[in-house]
Amino acid sequence: MPPSLITTAGWLPAIIIPAATLIQLVSIFRNRSTQGVSWLTWLLFGIANIGLYVYTENTQPSSPSWDYSDQPC
Numbered sequence: 001m002p003p004s005l006i007t008t009a010g011w012l013p014a015i016i017i018p019a020a021t022l023i024q025l026v027s028i029f030r031n032r033s034t035q036g037v038s039w040l041t042w043l044l045f046g047i048a049n050i051g052l053y054v055y056t057e058n059t060q061p062s063s064p065s066w067d068y069s070d071q072p073c
Helices: 003-031 039-057
Strands: none
Touching: 003 039
């Protein structure tokens, strides 16, 4: 996978999840009810979760800069 796609996938949740939450809150406050909350929000949450999955599966954690291998347990 191209690195730019992986980076974009990592940023998706940071943008989509707050936007989706805002859509939900606006709908709830306008209707004064939680009934019929937007399907668009659930779609955005799904896209954000897929993006986060792609990002985490394609990035390798860095190894720590310290080494305790010479220390007794």
